[in-house]
Amino acid sequence: MKLRTLDDLDVSGRRVLLRADLNVPLSGRAIADDLRIRATLPTLNELLERGATQVIACSHLGRPKGAPNAELSLAPVAGRLSELLGHDVPLAPTPTGPAPEGSRVVLLENLRFDPGEEGNDPAFARKLAALADSYVDDAFGAVHRTHASVVAIAGMLPCAAGRLLEREVVVLSRLLESPDRPYVAVVGGAKVADKLSVLANLLPRVDRLLIGGGMCFTFLAAKGYGVGRSLLEKDQIDDVASLMGTAGGKLMIPTDVVVAPEPKPGVQKRIVPADEIPSDLAGYDIGKETSRAYVDAIRAAKTVFWNGPMGVFEVDDFASGTRAVAAAIARGNCYSVVGGGDSAAALQRFGYAQEIDHISTGGGASLEFLEGKTLPGLVPLQEGFDPASSR
């Protein structure tokens, strides 16, 4: 895949709309991790150095569902961006402006405050396009979404991929097209419904698929085990069962799990075999035996892709599985790529982030890219794309 990049876009003397992924994890109103803000700085600075008159940055934050919501304002992000750039970054009052004057970098308010964003509404996209002369997409974490600031707008202005998006696609293309083998994928986390559906396409591409986190219980249920009060996607049990039927020896699912009444510090917890989860408890981490097996599989790998924690790693009592997997990936002799906000946060927390070859800013997007899917946000950025043909 060949994307048009900043090298192909003339920005001097132009106003540039920069779609960034500033969807940072928050704890209350504070930014818990500013990785995504820092990751977009190279593109922002390059646009300024190359003479853009104004960079109008925009992003979504959380899930406000099409209505303004003070708790999901991008104000804290504008504040952090101001600190990082060393000058004031004013925030526009709405997602469609007006763009504040007098500052070379401004930020629009949360795009998802307007229903037009998630609706991929051309009228909303036109309002965004009217603010600028060129469009740069650096939001890898959003390219799998058919949203107005990602898809509809791209045909309305001269467009290119930013440096972060460009690097993400280069790294993930290597995993998609020519991974050193064995290639092991480790998938967990809580966005179970979204992630389960990509596994069928991922499986043929990898040599091993290790399942943990909230999604493993749908696999255990598909084997006929009771999963107590664990996370479960009932309507995907049949699909998961047929996936298991075709997986050969590639698929690894937990043989033991850590169960407790709730994922709180200091609760009573114990490890049980995966087919003996008590009906009144839930699984919040993979067990020791499972951790050991997963670590062995990771040690044997030449390429590892990891998305989604193995358990509720935010609570120390349920962090062991995630910690063991993170350590094995960091110390292993493999090319390592990790995607997902929470997986990246887990690496930071355990002190392994420096040892990972590439930390992707997109969790869902990286998974969908690696299953070989055409991501809607990348289509208009490809060389030779003709906007007229897409309407």
Ligand code: ADP
């Ligand atoms: P990522 O951001 O890396 O893509 P997700 O957002 O899908 O990952 O999932 C991260 C969340 O999954 C974490 O907050 C973690 O606490 C939660 N989680 C992991 N395992 C379980 C489990 N067994 N039950 C409930 N939540 C879980």
Ligand code: MG
């Ligand atoms: Mg997450």
